[in-house]
Each structure stands twice: as structure tokens, then as C-alpha cells.
Amino acid sequence: NFSQSKTKENLMRAFAGESQARNRYTIAAEKAEKSGMYTVADIFLYTADQERAHAERFYELLKEMSGQTIQIDGTYPVDQQETLAELLRAAEHNEKEEYEDVYKNFGDTAKEEGFLEVASAFYQIAQIEHIHEIRFARLAEMLENNTYYASEEVSTWMCTNCGYIHEGKQAPKVCPVCRHEQGYFLPDE
Amino acid sequence: NFSQSKTKENLMRAFAGESQARNRYTIAAEKAEKSGMYTVADIFLYTADQERAHAERFYELLKEMSGQTIQIDGTYPVDQQETLAELLRAAEHNEKEEYEDVYKNFGDTAKEEGFLEVASAFYQIAQIEHIHEIRFARLAEMLENNTYYASEEVSTWMCTNCGYIHEGKQAPKVCPVCRHEQGYFLPDE
Ligand code: FEO
Ligand code: FEO
Numbered sequence: 001n002f003s004q005s006k007t008k009e010n011l012m013r014a015f016a017g018e019s020q021a022r023n024r025y026t027i028a029a030e031k032a033e034k035s036g037m038y039t040v041a042d043i044f045l046y047t048a049d050q051e052r053a054h055a056e057r058f059y060e061l062l063k064e065m066s067g068q069t070i071q072i073d074g075t076y077p078v079d080q081q082e083t084l085a086e087l088l089r090a091a092e093h094n095e096k097e098e099y100e101d102v103y104k105n106f107g108d109t110a111k112e113e114g115f116l117e118v119a120s121a122f123y124q125i126a127q128i129e130h131i132h133e134i135r136f137a138r139l140a141e142m143l144e145n146n147t148y149y150a151s152e153e154v155s156t157w158m159c160t161n162c163g164y165i166h167e168g169k170q171a172p173k174v175c176p177v178c179r180h181e182q183g184y185f186l187p188d189e
Numbered sequence: 190n191f192s193q194s195k196t197k198e199n200l201m202r203a204f205a206g207e208s209q210a211r212n213r214y215t216i217a218a219e220k221a222e223k224s225g226m227y228t229v230a231d232i233f234l235y236t237a238d239q240e241r242a243h244a245e246r247f248y249e250l251l252k253e254m255s256g257q258t259i260q261i262d263g264t265y266p267v268d269q270q271e272t273l274a275e276l277l278r279a280a281e282h283n284e285k286e287e288y289e290d291v292y293k294n295f296g297d298t299a300k301e302e303g304f305l306e307v308a309s310a311f312y313q314i315a316q317i318e319h320i321h322e323i324r325f326a327r328l329a330e331m332l333e334n335n336t337y338y339a340s341e342e343v344s345t346w347m348c349t350n351c352g353y354i355h356e357g358k359q360a361p362k363v364c365p366v367c368r369h370e371q372g373y374f375l376p377d378e
Contacts, residue, residue, distance in 0.1 A: 005302050007304045007307055010295040010298060010311075014291075015209065015212070016205055019208035019209045020208045023207070023208045023244045025280065026241060026245075027248060028276045028280065035372075036372040038349070038372040039372065039373065039374070040328065040337075040372075050317070052215060056216055059212070059213075061306065064306075084217075084220065084221055084226065084229060087220065091214065091217065098206070102203075106196070109196055113194050113195065115191065115194070115196045117253075118250050121246055125246065128239070132239070139232065148229075160231075183225040183226045183227040183228065183229075186228050
């Protein structure tokens, strides 16, 4: 039984570890760049991208083996055949938790412990997570209601590839200028 | 005392969480791209990059508050004023641990539990970590011995910006063609 196995736990730890390695190497690349060692920065950057690939492989295995639902580090349970809308709802859920619960608490604790700069970082970033939450929720809703490419409130659409502006309540299936597909169209504001 | 505070632990948890969010959103962007929703992919990608920034802020705070040494998730202790060589040694240390210890054990456990595909992923990725380890070690050694831009064994250098080839045992301080600094030069093989 995979769900109670040590292996499942190890895959989750490996995903967490690779994710942190990716970020540490990205940060190291910036440091190398600042000290003018551009070729060292390149090595850190492509290695960071390899850690992304490692994390991704472990993530896929977790989903593949679980078949049903998994829960990585407080994420909303997702299943193997998750749709984009479900991915967005999972992301929304995590952002909401960070905003409403986790970072608020972390900030309060830092304040109580007298680490005011840290408290302020937690509070400020919590606000940004709220914006992430709202953005993901709005997107998920549009995908669920099939209004991402069709909306009563939109009158013009822009092809983000070539800039063509289309008038109408629906994005065209294909851009008449650059022939790129509907996926490139955004409501024009 | 920061080193025994709950806040230090929270910063480490926040770094881990943001790192995983960055990877989850990068994976989601690939999924969006595969389903032809390029503008949704864009949103996931720039949000992933914002999570990188969040992780980085927490990482900086950890280093700033610790002053002395910190240990994030099994990394080699690094201090606030770490040099590039120290960063590389820390990276080498983590890769070595993954290769020699962590992923070997994870692979063995997966085999014992009968999850052969997972075991094989752990073993294969362990081998790649060994390559990472060796690459980081070689770089660190060159920085420590000041042989990154000067070596008895190198006779030509390439400017990675413009391709100019310089002959000699040392990389030039500045590329005579594109005026880019020494940091762009690599030994030419
Ligand atoms: Fe996937 O750690 Fe080099
Ligand atoms: Fe939107 O998590 Fe930093």
C-alpha cells in the first residue's frame, strides 16, 4: 500500500529537498553574477534547472503511484488526472492558507519574539499571497464556466503573440494575423 | 536568541514552502502550455518567479538574523559573508549527501517496499547528483586556488559573450573585441 509507505514519505521529502536546492542555486547564481563571474552563474542556473527536473520527476511519481489523491506539504489534494481548473483551485487553496493562517501566525510569533523585521516580511508577503489567491480563484472560475475566451463583459481581445486586436465577446479560434491559436488571446483592457 | 527561536524554524518552513510552490507552479505552467493555454501558462510562470522572490527574502532574513551560521534543511553551515567558493562547497556537500546517502537509502527502501519504478528514479537521480558534486568541487577548487582564470593546463580562452579566442595561460581582464569583463571567459576545449 503506497499511501502508508515510507517511499511515499521519501518522495515528498525528495520533492521538498529538490525544490529548495533549485532556489539555493538560483540565489547562488545571482551572487555569482554580482561578483562578475558570469560563467559560474551559468553553471548554477543550469544546475538549478536540473533540480527543477528532479523535483518534477518525484512529483510525477507521487501522482502516478498515488493514483487517487496526494497531499504535498499542505496542498489541496489533487488527483492524477487533475484539470487546469483543479490545479488553479489547489493553488488558490494554498495561497489562502498562507495569507489567512500560516504567515499571519509566523508574523505574530516573530513579533512576540522581538524579530520585527522578520514579522514585517511575513505580514507583507501574506498580503501578496492574498493577491495570488484572488488571481488564481478568478482564473479557475473562468475555466470552470468556460468564460476564459468568451465573456459578456469583454468587447476586445488581444493576441499576446502579435498584438492583433479582435472585437467581439469571444476570442477568435485562431489569430487572423499570426495564425497563433486561441490560447494566446487575452481580454484587452 | 534567534537560533533557538520559533521564528527561525518558521523562516525555514517558509523557505521550504515557497520553494515547493515555485516548483508546483512551474509544473502547472507546463501543463497549461501543453493544453494550449499560453496566457494561463504565463500567469503560472510569473507567479512561480514571485515565489522565488519570497523564498529569497526568507533566505536572506535567515542569514541576516543568524549572523553566524545557519543550517537549512541539511545544508552545510554557511555564514552571512559566504564567498562563492563557500557556496560551491556547501552545494557540493549537499550533492554528496544525496548521492552517497539519502537517495541510495530512499532507493533501497522503495525496492524493499516493491516500488521498483520509484527505486529506479532514486538510483538514477543519485548518479546525476554525483556529477553535480564533482562539478561543484572542481569549481570550488579553482576559486580557492585562483586558477579559474589562470591555469598551466589551459592554452586558449573563449569569451562566452562574443566568441573571441584568446591565447595564453590567463584569461584577459577585458575582452578586446566586445569589452566584456573577465567573468565571461571560459577555457576553450
Ligand atoms: Fe537534484 O540535487 Fe543536485
Ligand atoms: Fe504565493 O506563495 Fe509565496
